[in-house]
Amino acid sequence: MNQHSRPSSAQIFHTMLSWKMLVMFFFGFSSGFPFYIIKDVLKLWMTESNVDLATIGLFSALGLPYTLKFVWSPLMDGYVPGFLGRRRGWIFIAQIGLLISIAVMGQFDPSTSLVWIVVMALAINFFGASQDIALDAFRREYLTSDELGFGTGVWMNAWRLGMYVSVGLSLLTQWGLSWGSIHLLLALMMGIGIVTCLLVGEPDVEKGPTRSLKEAVVEPFMEFFKRHGALLVLLFILLYKIGDNMAGAMTIPFILKMGFSKTEYFVIVKGIGMFGLFGGVLLGGSIMIRLGIAKSLWVFGILQAVSTALFACLVMVDHTSSLWIDYRQVLLGGVVGFEFFATGLGQAAYATYMAIQTNKRFTATQYALLTSLMAVPGVFAASITGYMAKYLGWDIFYLACAVIAIPGMILLVKIAPWNATNQALEQGGNLKKNQ
Numbered sequence: 001m002n003q004h005s006r007p008s009s010a011q012i013f014h015t016m017l018s019w020k021m022l023v024m025f026f027f028g029f030s031s032g033f034p035f036y037i038i039k040d041v042l043k044l045w046m047t048e049s050n051v052d053l054a055t056i057g058l059f060s061a062l063g064l065p066y067t068l069k070f071v072w073s074p075l076m077d078g079y080v081p082g083f084l085g086r087r088r089g090w091i092f093i094a095q096i097g098l099l100i101s102i103a104v105m106g107q108f109d110p111s112t113s114l115v116w117i118v119v120m121a122l123a124i125n126f127f128g129a130s131q132d133i134a135l136d137a138f139r140r141e142y143l144t145s146d147e148l149g150f151g152t153g154v155w156m157n158a159w160r161l162g163m164y165v166s167v168g169l170s171l172l173t174q175w176g177l178s179w180g181s182i183h184l185l186l187a188l189m190m191g192i193g194i195v196t197c198l199l200v201g202e203p204d205v206e207k208g209p210t211r212s213l214k215e216a217v218v219e220p221f222m223e224f225f226k227r228h229g230a231l232l233v234l235l236f237i238l239l240y241k242i243g244d245n246m247a248g249a250m251t252i253p254f255i256l257k258m259g260f261s262k263t264e265y266f267v268i269v270k271g272i273g274m275f276g277l278f279g280g281v282l283l284g285g286s287i288m289i290r291l292g293i294a295k296s297l298w299v300f301g302i303l304q305a306v307s308t309a310l311f312a313c314l315v316m317v318d319h320t321s322s323l324w325i326d327y328r329q330v331l332l333g334g335v336v337g338f339e340f341f342a343t344g345l346g347q348a349a350y351a352t353y354m355a356i357q358t359n360k361r362f363t364a365t366q367y368a369l370l371t372s373l374m375a376v377p378g379v380f381a382a383s384i385t386g387y388m389a390k391y392l393g394w395d396i397f398y399l400a401c402a403v404i405a406i407p408g409m410i411l412l413v414k415i416a417p418w419n420a421t422n423q424a425l426e427q428g429g430n431l432k433k434n435q
Helices: 009-016 019-048 053-067 073-078 086-105 114-142 145-175 179-189 191-199 213-217 219-225 230-239 242-249 251-257 262-291 293-316 322-356 363-380 382-392 394-404 406-415 422-434
Strands: none
Touching (some): 019 053, 019 086, 019 191, 053 114, 073 114, 114 145, 145 179, 145 262, 145 293, 145 322, 219 363, 230 363, 230 406, 242 293, 242 322, 242 382, 242 394, 251 382, 262 293, 262 322, 293 322, 293 394, 293 406, 293 422, 322 363, 322 422, 382 394, 394 406
């Protein structure tokens, strides 16, 4: 496809309906599925087994492998398993590890064998994070720059479907299934990814794997930081979604403090909100095929800020008026739906931009670094949101979150100008032109 021409409708539909997108769906499902086995399913199991609440809370720390995955990602860039190829070989190893550890964990009892539960939970998270390293690298190398946007949208929605399926299967205890049997079912679900891994081809990459430890560990970081404007790219990754993340951290307290019930929260946020998020991610990927990544980052970033500011409008509405009394659920549903929709749009563009900043020789290491960095605002910036809401009030809090999004948008002038093509953005290419 000529980089200066817009794709035709036929080309767009061909991309959207291709075999590659089916691969993205199955691999995205396999990525999201194990993450929530420890995050939610295990906590349900331990609660049912009357494990102490403080102990259950400590299990959140077992998610550390997902934060530190960049530490061993050079190994997966530098060494090729003796079968299936560099990416598929590591994907397959991680998936077999997941299948075994998920099945084995279910054979222990949390009330009597908690140490073994901890060991197996760490194993699941380690293999899950390792699978993500290899899968993210595979996606970057398997899809072209024009396919990445929609492919990422398909991936992210399938990731969430995997989460719903893993949590949903845990509810089968209500029909008499033991936790051991449920974990065998959960383990068998990894077969979806394993079969996909065996059927799909290894991505074609011009340069092969690294040949030494130095090349595997040091060069991915040196190559990235030697680029013109590398620090601007990292700053953008930190700031682009910071306002959106901060606002999202207080959604539950905000809705309950506004007088809505837990049931209303569940229906509006988990129902309307999730549909909005799915639609945003999928539509965002479709729009990126037409607009390109640069324009999409601009448009979606503005929509994110607007959607955040709309929460302040809900506070400003007279809560004694007939408009609020009669239509408060509709108003909240509209704002939440739009906010989740804008978040989905932004996520699709954001993840795609990070992917094209990786050098295909070091995809696993560099993408693991960027995604680890992406999680920082969600942890640190979100931690002060309670104080902000308490001392500023809800209206000023949400307006402040919208304003906090502006620095990330300003950086787009340098790293992704409006008319930049996808090819110009790859690996900081546009920065090299401008500097």
